[in-house]
Amino acid sequence: MKKKHYFKKFYWIYITIIVFIVTIDFYSKKWILNNLNIYEKQKIFLILNLFHVHNFGAAFSLLSDQNGWQKYFLLIFSIVVILVLIKMIIKFKKKDKNKILSYSLILAGAIGNLIDRINYGFVIDFIDLHIKNWHFATFNIADFSIFIGMIIIMKNNYYNS
Template sequence: MKNKYFKKSKNWIYIIIIIFVLFLDRFSKYWIIKNTKIYEIKKIFPILNIFHIHNYGAAFSFLSDQKGWQIWFLLIISIFTILVIIRIIIKSRKKEIKKITAYSFILGGAIGNLIDRMTYGCVIDFIDVHIDDWHFATFNIADFSIFLGIIILIRINY
């Protein structure tokens, strides 16, 4: 009986990862919206700023200069991607721990950004990593979670 319960309880770690990512993402974006103005910059460290922006496109502001159709397109792509990832997780074998963990990080991030698109029509970004005048694309916790999941997938496949 204990062994059967233990095997089932391992699945909770993936749900906890997804919920943890969603909590961090939602809390951080809520804090940004409540405590900073759009385009406001707050210096945190020499290479890190808080920079509140709204991304109406996808990664690296892809499609953000469009007239609004991209919001619906990106919503559909996000929902489709989330459903595909859920299917991958469900179909994965229990022993594929790293793979399921990676997809859990990706799923948590994808859901976080989908909530933004549905709520605001854009994604709230605020993490600005820079070296002097060179700035990496501004991102958020959900984006970082997706990136982390992709790195894990790459790592286990190569």
């Protein structure tokens, strides 16, 4: 009985992080939908614009030029990834805090983008980082969460090898 209580207490912080990121991602995309037309750009800082685009594919618009089959493939793929991530997180030991954090960040991003795929059939991207005329791929809060999770994994693998 005590172990079950400990499990809930230990994972509460990660569940909170996931819910927070999914919420921020959801409402930031809702704000973009309500305030910027598709392909509209709004300058924020010297290297940052808001730029409303719809991504019908995966990361970096991979598969976005297909005939529509990718919508269902990416929907199913996202669900499988989310289930695998949940299973992995549950199996980690308490001492694996960095692993749990990194996979929780990836999970939050995957959930955020899955919500878009279910609601719209595409992912809403809007963060445009650029230096003069060079623009990085437009992304969103969910993508950024996935990116930070991957950085933590790579950092841990580098220092543990």
